[in-house]
Amino acid sequence: MNTPFYDKLQSLLQMEKEPFTELYSLMQSQEIKRNEFVLKEGEICKFIGLVNNGSLRTFYVNEHAEEVNFLFHFNQKIEDIVFTDYESFLLSTPSKLNIQALENCTVYFIFQEDWQNLCNKNIYWQMFSKKMTEKAYLSAKKRVEDLLYYSPENRYIKLIQDNPLIFQKISQRHLASYLGVTPQSLSRIRKRISINYL
Template sequence: MIITPLILFISDLIDITDNDINLLSNYFKTASYSKGSIIEREDKVTSKLYYVRNGFVRSFFSKDGIEITTQIVGENKFITSFDSFTSGITSKENVQCISDCEVFYINKYDYEILTKESVFWNTFCRQIYEKVIAQNQQRMIDFITLSAEKRYLKLLNEQPEIIRNVPIQIIASYIGIKPESLSRIRKKIIS
């Protein structure tokens, strides 16, 4: 079964039946993207929800010519411009592959059908959205209460795979500092 990793991820969170697995198999598709690919663009309504099988993906927007990374995810995580995908408004973010990526995706139309046909999908999505909201709230609190060095150390401790696989300029943008400042923080930590 082509979407087995997604099924395993979901079944770790909730019980799913063979019928649920068939629904997932019918609605989720696979795709591969090369490093740097923009898979959702700002100023358009986001059309797909992605589950990252391999690789790293980020969401970002530009302000005064500077890219500001709002989210970085790796394997076994969902990403999209959630605000645009769920509400149908124009996205303010781009979604970009940081590395070569394999993803499973569902388009908005199929997502809506799956939502109507399946109780398990509603339960699962609620859990995922609650988790995303909690993570975003914690990220906002961290930006207010933690220094840049502590934000970096927290990322290093909680998501070392991002530190190992994502370019320094994207990590710096994600924690809200310039790449030079992150280089100084990293040198200080190593010494």
């Protein structure tokens, strides 16, 4: 049972072995090819996904038919490992988001019915679900606040400080969209940033 992913995920979730083993037993491994979608706008999200290796992106399409990257997912911090549309997952409403593999990935899925059965078992799992929902909300809130309160240059600096791995995993084109700038503007920002941040 114990694998590097198993051990890392247990540590990130900060769970005791017995409940974590129960949760892990529900996870189904799947290979996702580069550019493959695991969720498309209009579909109901029926999973919580976790990245074992590789990277994915969550994005939406704006009124100008432009793809806007909202989140990236890879095996680092718990907020990066998990990918889903919680609103669609919890309410069974059509998603406004797309989730796509940026490279070949190995992921684990917990499907909606298994998750609901687990959460109906006892108060422990209800509280765990509540905690996971809160983490998802706070992560999304932080992302929106970054866009609202920081300039593109400060968003770039903050990204270097908070998540340096993202620069190894994500292309400049996708990073520019995530930061809310054009690729040309991102190039200029990178040139202005002090070498101390790199």
